[in-house]
Amino acid sequence: MSDHILQLENISKFFGSVIALNGVTLRLKKGEVHCLLGDNGAGKSTLIKTLAGVHRPDKGEYLVDGKPVRFNSPREALDIGIATVYQDLALVPMMSVARNFFMGREPMKKLFGIVPVMDHALAAETATTKLGEMGIKVRDADQIIGTMSGGEKQCLAIARAIHFGARVLILDEPTAALGVKQSVNVLKLINKARERGISVIFITHNVNHAYPIGDSFTLLNRGKSLGTYEKSGVSKDEVLDMMAGGAEMQKLMAELDGVTI
Amino acid sequence: MSAALPVQPPGAMLPPASDERVRSVGTLRRFLARPEFGSISGAVLVFVLFGLSAGGSGMFSAEGIVNWATVAGFLGVIAVGAALLMIGGEFDLSIGSMIGFAGMMLAIPALYWGWPLWLACLFAFGLSMALGAFNGYLVVKTGLPSFIVTLAFYFILRGLSLALSTMLTGKTILSVNEGHSLRELAAADPVFAALFSGHVLAGLFDQLAHWGWIAARDDGTALAIGVPKVVMWWVLLTLVGAFTLARTRFGNWVLAVGGDANAAKNTGIPVRRVKITLFVLMAACSTLFAVLQVADAGSAAADRGLQKEFEAIIAAVIGGCLLTGGYGSIIGASLGALIFGVVQIGIGYTSIDNNWYRVFLGGMLLVAVLFNNYIRQRVALGRR
Numbered sequence: 097m098s099d100h101i102l103q104l105e106n107i108s109k110f111f112g113s114v115i116a117l118n119g120v121t122l123r124l125k126k127g128e129v130h131c132l133l134g135d136n137g138a139g140k141s142t143l144i145k146t147l148a149g150v151h152r153p154d155k156g157e158y159l160v161d162g163k164p165v166r167f168n169s170p171r172e173a174l175d176i177g178i179a180t181v182y183q184d185l186a187l188v189p190m191m192s193v194a195r196n197f198f199m200g201r202e203p204m205k206k207l208f209g210i211v212p213v214m215d216h217a218l219a220a221e222t223a224t225t226k227l228g229e230m231g232i233k234v235r236d237a238d239q240i241i242g243t244m245s246g247g248e249k250q251c252l253a254i255a256r257a258i259h260f261g262a263r264v265l266i267l268d269e270p271t272a273a274l275g276v277k278q279s280v281n282v283l284k285l286i287n288k289a290r291e292r293g294i295s296v297i298f299i300t301h302n303v304n305h306a307y308p309i310g311d312s313f314t315l316l317n318r319g320k321s322l323g324t325y326e327k328s329g330v331s332k333d334e335v336l337d338m339m340a341g342g343a344e345m346q347k348l349m350a351e352l353d354g355v356t357i
Numbered sequence: 358m359s360a361a362l363p364v365q366p367p368g369a370m371l372p373p374a375s376d377e378r379v380r381s382v383g384t385l386r387r388f389l390a391r392p393e394f395g396s397i398s399g400a401v402l403v404f405v406l407f408g409l410s411a412g413g414s415g416m417f418s419a420e421g422i423v424n425w426a427t428v429a430g431f432l433g434v435i436a437v438g439a440a441l442l443m444i445g446g447e448f449d450l451s452i453g454s455m456i457g458f459a460g461m462m463l464a465i466p467a468l469y470w471g472w473p474l475w476l477a478c479l480f481a482f483g484l485s486m487a488l489g490a491f492n493g494y495l496v497v498k499t500g501l502p503s504f505i506v507t508l509a510f511y512f513i514l515r516g517l518s519l520a521l522s523t524m525l526t527g528k529t530i531l532s533v534n535e536g537h538s539l540r541e542l543a544a545a546d547p548v549f550a551a552l553f554s555g556h557v558l559a560g561l562f563d564q565l566a567h568w569g570w571i572a573a574r575d576d577g578t579a580l581a582i583g584v585p586k587v588v589m590w591w592v593l594l595t596l597v598g599a600f601t602l603a604r605t606r607f608g609n610w611v612l613a614v615g616g617d618a619n620a621a622k623n624t625g626i627p628v629r630r631v632k633i634t635l636f637v638l639m640a641a642c643s644t645l646f647a648v649l650q651v652a653d654a655g656s657a658a659a660d661r662g663l664q665k666e667f668e669a670i671i672a673a674v675i676g677g678c679l680l681t682g683g684y685g686s687i688i689g690a691s692l693g694a695l696i697f698g699v700v701q702i703g704i705g706y707t708s709i710d711n712n713w714y715r716v717f718l719g720g721m722l723l724v725a726v727l728f729n730n731y732i733r734q735r736v737a738l739g740r741r
Contacts, residue, residue, distance in 0.1 A: 171625060186623035188616035190683045190733075199613050200624035202606045213604040 100162070101126045101295050102147070102178070102264055107156035109142050116142040118319045119156070122297075124264065129286060129296045131306035133339050134316030140299050143316065144268055147297065148180040149173030177263035183272065185253040189242035193234055196241050197223035197256050222259075230255045230288050231281075247278025251285050258289055265289055266297045271305045283309050303339065307332045315339060392677030392685050395728050396692035399675055399721065403699050411706040419562065419571035419581035421706070426588050429698025431646060433591035433691050435665060436672035437598045438642030440690035443673050444602065445635040446615035446682030447496060447503040449489075452643050452669050454514035456662025459485045459647035461518045464657035465525055467542055468534040474546040482644050488514070489640025493633035511666070518659040532656035540655035553652040556583030587649045591691065594642070598687035611635065616683030671718065672697060675725040679733060696721065 102124040109117040117139050124130050134140045145151045146158070149167030157164050160176060167173045170180070187196050198219045205215040220237035227234050232251045241249060250270050257265055267286070271279040286309055289296055300306050306313065313330065315322035315338050322338055388394060407416060415421050435452055442449055449455075459481045466477040492510055496503045522529050532539050543554050559582055565571045566579035574580055602608040613621040614631045622628045646665070651657045674680070675696060676689025697718070704714050 170623075174625070182623065184619065184623075186617075186620040188613050188620050188683060190616045190679075191612055195609055195612065199609070199621065200626045202609050204606065207604070212606070214606055214609055216604075 099125055101160070102297075103157075103159040103162075104143075104146070104153075105157040105159065107143075107146060107153045107158065109146060109151055110154050115319050117146070117153075120316070120319075120321045121324075122314050122321070123324065124295050124297060125312070126295055127290060127293050128311040129290050129298055129309050131310035131313045132297055132299045132316065133301060133303065133306055133313055133335065135301055135339060137318070138316040139319040140316060141268075144180065144182075144266055144297075144299060147173075147178065147266055149178070177261055178266065179257035179260070179262035179264070180266040180268065181250075181253045181257055181270065182268050185249055187241050187249055187253060190240060192238045192240055193227075193244075193252065194219040194223045194237040197226075197252065197259075201260060226259045227252065227255050230258070230285055232285075245278060247274050247281050250274065250278075250282050254282070254285055254289070258292070258294060262294060264295045264297065266299070268299050269301075270298070271300060271302060279305055301339070303332060303336045307335060390732065392729075393689040393692065394677070394732070395725050396676045396686075396689040396696065399696050399725070400692045400699075403696050403703075407699060407703040407707070410709075411703055414706040416703055416706040419565075419579065421702075423581045423583075423585065423588075425698040425702035427585050427698070428701055429695045430585065430587040430591035431649065432665070432668055432672055432697050433694035434587065434594055434646050434649070435639075435642050435669040436676070436690040436694040437591075437594045437687055438639040439666075439669035440673040440676055440678050440685055440687050441598055441602065441611060442635045442639045443670070443678040443680070444615045444682060444685040445611045445632060446618060447493075447632060447635065448507060448670065449492070449636065449639045450504065450507040450666045451492065451510035451514055452639065452666035453662035453664055454511050454518070454666075455485055455488070455640055455643035456647045456650070456665055457518040457659050458488075458514040459644040460651050460657035460661050461522050461531070461659055463648055463651055464531040464539060465522065468531055468537060468539065469526055474542045474549045478549060478648060481648065482641060485640045485644045486637045489637045489643075490633055492640070493636030496636070497629040497632050515659075522659050529659040530656060531658070538655065539651060539657070543652050543655075549652070553586055553649050556585050557589055559583035585653075587653065590645060590649065591694070594645075595687060595691040602687055607631070607634075612683060614682075668697060671722045671725075674722060674729070677725075677729055677732075679729060680726075684733065693725075 100123045104120060104122040107117055107120045107122075108115070120139070120143065122130075122132070122143070132140060132143065142151060146153055149170045149172055152166060152168075158167075159165065160178070165176075173180075186199075188199065191199070194216065198214075203215040203218045203222070204212050205218070207213045224234045224237050230251070232248065232255060241252075244252070254265065254267065254270065270282050270286075274282065283305060286296055286298060298306060298310065307327075310327060312324055312326050313335055314324045315335070317339075325335070416425070435456075439449065439452065462481040462484050463474075463477050466472040466480055467474050472480070488510070492503075492507055495501070495506045499506070519529055522531065526534070543549055559579075562571065562579035562581055562583045563577070566573035567577060572580040602611060610621070610626050610631045613624070613626055614628050618628050621631075643662070643665075647657075647661065650661060672693030673685065673690045675693035676686050676691065678685030678690065700717055700721075701714055704711055704717075
């Protein structure tokens, strides 16, 4: 019925007296990169956790493929292909690339036909190939994750989610802690995911990262949505203005003569 | 992470054909990065030291070897459990108290309630494993450090062993009651005897003595009777433990849970179940220690197993286990136990005062921790 893979309709979420989300609507089209922009405290985290199945909305509807859903745990969301990559990435630094890639979903084989053991060879090979397909060169699948750079770890976590059948990928500030070049690598990976038909929700407060890759943008401010804009209908500066609370920023920039962002 | 933005030399913007950022890591460095490295070098050091200072004293004769292997075997049985638990990110300070308690729970039903020994044995295992599960449940449920929770059980179980045995039997050391002795009962129970008492390979030892390869008694049998059962258990548990950690799904979960419990949870690993299972396994190892000790000594005592928790943890640390979890080796922990056995018994073969044993152990622990830390920073994570 709809070409939206995932919809939040008029969602509200309260924590005691705090209104974390107030009537937010977010519609994710199939195969698009949808950027969710907002400053600190805008409600991004609550929104992500609602999408991921951690929180249940107090008001409003959550629809997947046009059908209402109510997740009791993140596992249920994951099972229908909604994968969230949080900022902590769910990687264990002292474990190898291959072990991390298959953590919790270990490929098994039978030793001597009876003893169930992890298939380390298959794990290493699959991890190397799959990461390679997404443009990440793995030096050595037995390498410990702790030796990798932040960007590589981010890419690994995203690639892992894609490999395990994500249809919707929710990325929580994937470029926040990264340098310029590493951020570009992550953006490239998001593009690769889109080429594979995966729908992506890209959470960030960096318009410079969001604008080049995004197809549409939803802006959050103080728990409310400022609306969703198609890329064709909005310029980067307009997005930035809305995010930063335009007028205020203009005033500040006037005060700080010569400063632009 | 100051390395987030590496300064790129000109030309480095091109995607590298072969990775110029991979430095070839030598075999030596790889070996240094293994968690077992510390304990292997420690074991070699100890053997060299005692080989030089006590080589001619009979320490390395068959009886001498059986002597220190027995001490190492007892400790090894609990060190394997402690290492697995530690890799899973938790401690158990109640190991020693559990040993005393489990021994009593074996001896009281067998001597005073008329239970067959095998049933008393199952009872001891069942009860202490249930207590281990409770320990684990408290730790995962409350989120308190296992240090505190198991410290409570360190006192509770020691107190219970003393109080219950006094209440039920009027004694705290049990070996005989109404004409039955534990030793007799053990000999009369074929399953118990086969699993826990005596030695294996006695025939081989006698044959070796017959050929004059090892020392013999006057009647021609070997002076060293055979390989004690505890040594067999030690070897068996080490192999099973090492295999489990390296090759099985559960092993991967243990590493993940100890490395980062939150990450493990987010990838769908049942963190709580893994941790509770590890506590249960630890309790089973403690009980095995107790049962083997009862079979060996022919008695149970409420004060058995004193300080064994520390020795087990030290063996695990010498074996490369990080105190923070997520990294370590079962083989390493076993070698840690071996070092203990060799030093504890070996000192008696030299002219060195026995009291230096503890000094040596403390020093060994300190060196091991410093070394592990260094290795983790420098080699495993590649920092400087």
